[in-house]
Amino acid sequence: MQNIINSEVEGNIVLVLGGTGKTGRRIVDQLNEKGLPVRVGSRSANPSFEWYDQSTWAPALKGVRAVYISFYPDLAVPGAVDAIQAFTNLALKSGVKHLVLLSGRGEEEAQKCEQIVQNSGADWTILRASWFAQNFSEAFMRDLVLSGEVALPAGEVKEAFIDVDDIADVAVAALTEDGHRGELYELTGPRLMTFTETVKEISEAAGFDVHYTQIPNDVFIDAMVKEGVPQDYVQLVNYLFTEVLDGRNSYLCDGVERAIGRKPRDFSEFARKAASEGAWKVGEVANG
Numbered sequence: 001m002q003n004i005i006n007s008e009v010e011g012n013i014v015l016v017l018g019g020t021g022k023t024g025r026r027i028v029d030q031l032n033e034k035g036l037p038v039r040v041g042s043r044s045a046n047p048s049f050e051w052y053d054q055s056t057w058a059p060a061l062k063g064v065r066a067v068y069i070s071f072y073p074d075l076a077v078p079g080a081v082d083a084i085q086a087f088t089n090l091a092l093k094s095g096v097k098h099l100v101l102l103s104g105r106g107e108e109e110a111q112k113c114e115q116i117v118q119n120s121g122a123d124w125t126i127l128r129a130s131w132f133a134q135n136f137s138e139a140f141m142r143d144l145v146l147s148g149e150v151a152l153p154a155g156e157v158k159e160a161f162i163d164v165d166d167i168a169d170v171a172v173a174a175l176t177e178d179g180h181r182g183e184l185y186e187l188t189g190p191r192l193m194t195f196t197e198t199v200k201e202i203s204e205a206a207g208f209d210v211h212y213t214q215i216p217n218d219v220f221i222d223a224m225v226k227e228g229v230p231q232d233y234v235q236l237v238n239y240l241f242t243e244v245l246d247g248r249n250s251y252l253c254d255g256v257e258r259a260i261g262r263k264p265r266d267f268s269e270f271a272r273k274a275a276s277e278g279a280w281k282v283g284e285v286a287n288g
Contacts (some may be wrong), residue, residue, distance in 0.1 A: 011063045011095060014175050017041035017049060018070030022134050023102060026168035027068055027175070036176065039064065051083055057090055066098040066175050067091055069117070074236050075103060075110040076244075084113040088120045098123040098181065100174045102167070105130050105186065106248040114184070125174040126184040130249060133161045133189070133270040136202055137279035140229075140237075145202055145280055148210055153217035153241045154195045158250045160188035161198060163265040170259040185255035190264050192250055198267060205271035206280040217241055 014031055018024035019040030031038040039060065041049035047059035051072055061067075069087070071080050084101075091099065101117045104110040105128055117124045135141050136150075144150040167187055174180040196212045203210040217238065224234050256264040274280070 011065055013037045013039050013064045015039045015041050015060060015064045015067045015096075016070075017051075017068060018072055018102075019045065021070060021072070022132060022138055022164045023167050023171065024068065024070055026165060027171050030168060030172045031175070034172075034176065041067075054086065054090075057087060058094065061091055061094040061096065064091075064094065064096055066100065067096055068100045068102070068171055068175060070102045071113070073233055074107075075113045076107045076239055077109075077232055077236055081109060081112050081116070085116050088116055088122075092120060092122055096122060098125070098175070100125045100127065100171055102171070103128045104244070105188075106244045123181040125180045125182075127167060127170060127174070128184060128186045128255070129167055130160045130162045130188045132164050132167075133198075133267055134164045134274075136198065137270075137274040142279065145199075145206070145210055146282060148208070149213055150195065150199045150210060151213040151215045151220070152195060153215055153220045154245050155214055156194050156196070157245050157247050158192035158194055159245065160190075160192050160249065160252050161267050161270075162187050162189050162256075163267075163270045166256050166264045170256060173260050180259065183259070185259045186253035187255040187259075188251075188253045188264065190252070190266055192252065193267060201268055201271050202275075202280070205268070205275040207275070208280075 014036060016024050016027050016038060019028050020042045028038055028040055041060055043050055048056050049060040050056045069084070071084065074080070075084070088099065099117050099120065099122050101114060101124070103114050103126055114126050117126065136145055141150060170185055170187060199210055199212040220241070221234060221238055224237065256262070
């Protein structure tokens, strides 16, 4: 049995960056359930945290022993590497002992950020995750599902979609238990799936017809621009669909099992749960 880190020690706060996002809010909930001191890192928190306003970093880091680092919108965007370097430097000066970084598979920029954390001198754990299953239920693809047509510029490439609940479980283990320092966990779901296959399972779980259509990338990007999607997010999505989804990540890894001793959740389990919670009901508000 691994030991839960003593929460009575002064300066034992866990800072969860992106604490209201997909992974972050799940981690915060689990830490609260364990009765551990946790600080949410977000614009709306007090103290607030904003990646693009470094004056907010020091107050958020006060009294913190460990940080879950989730960079918005993604480690692949321009400026992320410099931001991670600057934040890591300040975290160590502030007394942080352990950094847990959410990273991405097959992203050169993300791997540069991993190296910064690994070379920082602090204890570290890397969570290198595949595509989130919850992108279909809590992000931009939810609206596509509700429309009945998921039209994306992805062909028959297979991806090992990961349930965000699995990422949160691994992150909480890394933040609260011994044995995860110096570990790089590559987190994937238990099977490879095309977008056509994922949409078919979502349709079955949601109880209405949804089909997948492959469209040219420029058509998809133009539609995002016309809908007023922020430019940095447009660039990120373009990068993901044109470079990362090229088959380089079409393999499974055992990171979830190595970290917490169980198999990752299957996509079908995600779809059934999301449907039961109303993710694809018109009028329901999905958590972002």
